[in-house]
Amino acid sequence: MTFADRHIGPDADAQTQMLKAIGYASLDALMDAAIPEVIRWHGTLELPAAASEEEAIAELRELAGRNTVATSMIGLGYYGTHTPAVIRRNVLENPAWYTAYTPYQPEISQGRLEALLNFQTMVTDLTGLTTANASMLDEGTAVAEAMTLARRSSRSKSSVYVVDADTLPQTLAILRTRAEPLGIEVRLVDLDAGAALPAEFFGLHVQYPGASGAVRDHAGLVEAAHAVGALVTVAADLLALTLLRSPGEIGADIAAGTTQRFGVPLGFGGPHAGYLAVRAGLERSLPGRLVGVSRDADGAPAYRLALQTREQHIRRERATSNICTAQVLLAVMASMYAVYHGPAGLRRIAEHAHRQASTIAGALAGAGVELAAGTFFDTVTAVVPGRAAEVVAAAERAGVNLRLVDADRVSVACDETTTPAHVSAVLAAFGVEPGGEFPVGALPVRATEYLTHPVFHAHHSETAMLRYLRKLSDRDYALDRGMIPLGSCTMKLNATTEMEPVSWPEFANIHPYAPASQTAGYEALVAQLEQWLAEVTGYDAVSVQPNAGSQGELAGLLAIRGYHRSRGETHRDVCLIPSSAHGTNAASAVMAGMRVVVVACDDNGNVDLTDLAAKIDKHADALAAIMVTYPSTHGVYEKGIAELCGAVHDAGGQVYVDGANLNALVGYARPGRFGADVSHLNLHKTFCIPHGGGGPGVGPVAVRAHLAEFLPGDPLEPGEHHAVSAAAHGSAGILPISWAYLRMMGPEGLAAATGVAVLTANYVAARLREHFPVLYAGNEGLVAHECILDLRPLTKATGVSVDDVAKRLIDYGFHAPTMSFPVAGTLMVEPTESEDLAELDRFCDAMIAIKGEIDRVAAGEWPRDDNPLHHAPHTAAAVTADEWSHAYPRSLAGFPAGVDRTAKYWPPVRRIDGAYGDRNLVCSCPSPEAFED
The missing domain is CATH 3.40.640.10 (Type I PLP-dependent aspartate aminotransferase-like (Major domain))
Structure with a gap:
């Protein structure tokens, strides 16, 4: 088996079964239908052919040996x-x-x-x-x-x-x-x-x-x-x-x-x-x-x-x-x-x-x-x-x-x-x-x-x-x-072979300001990785210095700012941002000295091109940039992206495409070739650096040639370039992870990963659509690599909230999808390409079973304030307590349908009161007495 076969969860038979469930004969047919032809790329990435795990480790050993x-x-x-x-x-x-x-x-x-x-x-x-x-x-x-x-x-x-x-x-x-x-x-x-x-x-x-x-x-x-x-x-x-x-x-x-x-x-x-x-x-x-x-x-x-x-x-x-x-x-x-x-x-x-x-x-x-x-x-x-x-x-x-x-x-x-x-x-x-x-x-x-x-x-x-x-x-x-099916966060396999080199002394024990003669291996690895990322995205230059996605956003906007200033257009300071965008986009724009103007989204979650035209017309002389996420924050391939890019360029602005959702594009579309000028990439999403419980992340910035001179520079080198991290290559110690992923996947494996990520999202959407409405879709009713489940009608009818469903999923042995983003009262699900069909079905079965529990609340079988969702999650202590006064049985609380009783995950605490914690701010270790019974 190739590394790609190990990385991608559903095998060929599973993919065939999933494609049949959503009505497509092949992965290519699905992708042709999902991705608008205006951005579809039919080439092959010019990357080295996939290496085996053993070959990649040997190459990394050679690079490490140069340090x-x-x-x-x-x-x-x-x-x-x-x-x-x-x-x-x-x-x-x-x-x-x-x-x-x-x-x-x-x-x-x-x-x-x-x-x-x-x-x-x-x-x-x-x-x-x-x-x-x-x-x-x-x-x-x-x-x-x-x-x-x-x-x-x-x-x-x-x-x-x-x-x-x-x-x-x-x-x-x-x-x-x-x-x-x-x-x-x-x-x-x-x-x-x-x-x-x-x-x-x-x-x-x-x-x-x-x-x-x-x-x-x-x-x-x-x-x-x-x-x-x-x-x-x-x-x-x-x-x-x-x-x-x-x-x-x-x-x-x-x-x-x-x-x-x-x-x-x-x-x-x-x-x-x-x-x-x-x-x-x-x-x-x-x-x-x-x-x-x-x-x-x-x-x-x-x-x-x-x-x-x-x-x-x-x-x-x-x-x-x-x-x-x-x-x-x-x-x-x-x-x-x-x-x-x-x-x-x-x-x-x-x-x-x-x-x-x-x-x-x-x-x-x-x-x-x-x-x-x-x-x-x-x-x-x-x-x-x-x-x-x-x-x-x-x-x-x-x-x-x-x-x-x-x-x-x-x-x-x-x-x-x-x-x-x-x-x-x-x-x-x-x-x-x-x-x-x-x-x-x-x-x-x-x-x-x-x-x-x-x-x-x-x-x-x-x-x-x-x-x-x-x-x-x-x-x-x-x-x-x-499975951690978080939309917009791409929680997929962080392969052991990718992780192994991080601890090698030749990578771990190098000072960021060591003499250049001692860091040839690192410099070669960084140069290769930047070149490969440029090829994948269709841009001309990449800097890996930003050590988080937020810093990549700032670096990209500062490059745009530097470009306008170099042309004597210091008055260009308006950044257009869709209303659905992640909040960091607006914050980054302000930090880059720009004024934020919000562009509306239509009922389908797409950027409203009519409102965009009006905002461009109003701010044309001052327009610096637009920031858009593609596929959209709503998990849809928007058809109007090329028109959007053209309109902004015609007004003298630059197009920033947030790379948060690049896992739905690699091998099929390249932002640097469909109209974008700059993107940041989340290596902790698409390129397999692990999230680490909330960090580390790496957010390289990729640009077209006219912005290359405005990329971040070495903080110890004199000059006008801006530095966004304290070291020239940012969090260089974990770059071998993404290097290994790209090297072992190869061009065909990367495209296959994208296709299967889109397949799994559409499979989940197809299985759950009759139980929870899927809020947004693009071509032929398809989503991209994530889908939004709308719980608002159920909440209105039963009082069961999105929080209740998220906490009940813990009892079923799952981390909840993304809650209430980008739409309040919804769950955004991103299965990724790494989860196999059995795990995808286990998740879908759990969601369907939860819908059945909600139906029992709706039917009056359980009170709104005494049902398995309202009291979720259930701890072992709660389920084994001497007294049980709830309207539902202990067995259903602790072992709902499909849960393996021999491998049950028990949360250590019951539902936490967030408002109490905010009102009574305690942010250091409490005394042991606080935990006494």
Whole structure:
């Protein structure tokens, strides 16, 4: 069998059976009917022929072998770290963790929600602030979000944002990218040199420790900023905060940074979990996801995403952030690193790094080498006039990478992996003998305790940690248990062969700023992947830098903005967005400095071309772009897409096609050839990077030739290009996954996957249409790769809500489809190509059985407030309770039709009260007493 045969669930016989059920003789006939001829592409993708799994692994081994794994002492927010094997094997390499979806169904996500609550508690404890979110994309984007948070929360009317000169250079690049379209002036000030703060500014950013390694007391700056109504952000190293005074202790408003050095591999730049924490009073302005504690139907504590329906979905074009994701898998790893080591263990690791740095500083100072700062944590910057490149080259020959600051300065960063041998090699590169002491300046010492919750003290043996991880994963539902039929999210197979290379040292242990001579394998892999993605989409150039779909949206819109500005058309700032679009589209447009104008959709869910023409006519002179999702957000191949593209182009605008639904196009239609100018691609959807419980994601941006020069650039390279992620290739560490998928599927396999994805969606629609109306359809009544089931008539007639159906599906052993998006009161189902016919039928049978239960409510057999749907999901404790007073039997509650009694998934909690959690915001670990009976 080929890899494509393994990836695609329905075999040839199953496909024939499914085609017969929907009335088509072949997959090609189905696709010819479904896809409008105006966009249909009949060519063959110019990609390498499909490789076997063994051949692909061998090729990846060869690419990995071109990388050189050196000892990294470059720093700049990226450090060597030891990933505990129990965490690597049981989280990073465990499909129970990496194949889960965002925890929007909290009853079946209690395990990873607890892990994320541990993460938030870890961050708030170490930063000394009251509330942290469940992670950000990386340090650079976290700091950029802190800047805009300060802008909307500050009393100051100034547009000036002050940034200390000792800030990480990649962070400064991202701040400038984000600030310019919003009219924010980033003012770089050398605070260490005594430069004065301006008279007015809305925010202040300081790095702690600085990029140079210097540790400074920022208390006076915080006081001065507050005096003019400005908010202060401290970009703090969490490991340093085990020793140093926390941002909260000096009155800072916001802390931001990365948790990479908490056991997460370097990965040539990512993925890593950034963090963002705020003082009291700012928690409801916090972007991203926030885990909170609520209660279930029995009043027991239960975790959920707090404030989850805010920002992009409610505020849309008034949203202040386009972040709709997190880095959950990496946040789980970082939180478990803290759980495994505990406060004392983290402190020992920090003291080790500081001790190695002090040893280097003592020897250098003893030899007469000037040090740039007398107070430091783990990084020493040496002043060696005219010799910096020579020292760095000597260290590299010894297998150690140092940071070349400029011609006269070299930085050396120590971490938990630094050994005496590394110290000796560094000193030898400077031409210095070991020995000597350097009187480190008085550090601002931490005065408060941290990680006091019992969870950080109970799992320090490997046995205890192994069992804790297993207990949490058992509380969750992921693809390793069964189908996750989420519309718009493409939860399909993440093949083990694709995942395997992620942990190889040649991919995992490369610093993003390592010398180019050491990263040839990565550069070749990235170049191949970008070329293949360009071919698949019909575009001319691709950048994989955006480390989430939201960042891909922003990068694509910034490319459009740059293009118009290069032509002297700075007045073009209107972005047309259909009313059905995902909320991130509008938020991204605003962040790119554009004005959002909404275009109506017709009764069939298509963009209303009459309203589009009117909006174009009204805004023609100012039109910058239109953002559309194709197939549409409603899961339909719209016939008018070519007409839409032509109308926008005729008015001087650019066409942005959101690539969220590319799984319905690959091999059959190419956006770059049917009229689009730019798209972002979700590698965590179409191209098999796992969702990881809510992240990581990768959102490459693809453009036609005229926009190529405006793609994101390396944040450390000078120039006018904008950087949207802290590393040149974003989350490079997981790109081997999509490389392997494309390499093993080949052109025929990719097209077959698309065809079967469309087939499965239409098969589900055909089986369920008589029970639940299918809301939208295109050619010949066909849907694309997903279908919307309309529950609103049933809700009106019986009171059974879409929530009731979603929770009842848990009892049947399923994750619910997407709820109430893009239409309230509906379920959007996307079966994907990876689910076999037996699982598709199991889902359809469950939905039909649920319809039968709704009918019994409608007939009055069960009361509206006492039926299996109203009380779903049912826990084992509820079903086995001594008392049972419901109108339906226990057996039906726990074991509805079709459920395998020997492999039943039991949710750990009953239905969770979301409103209670939002009113009573608790976002750190509750005490053990809260869980006592």
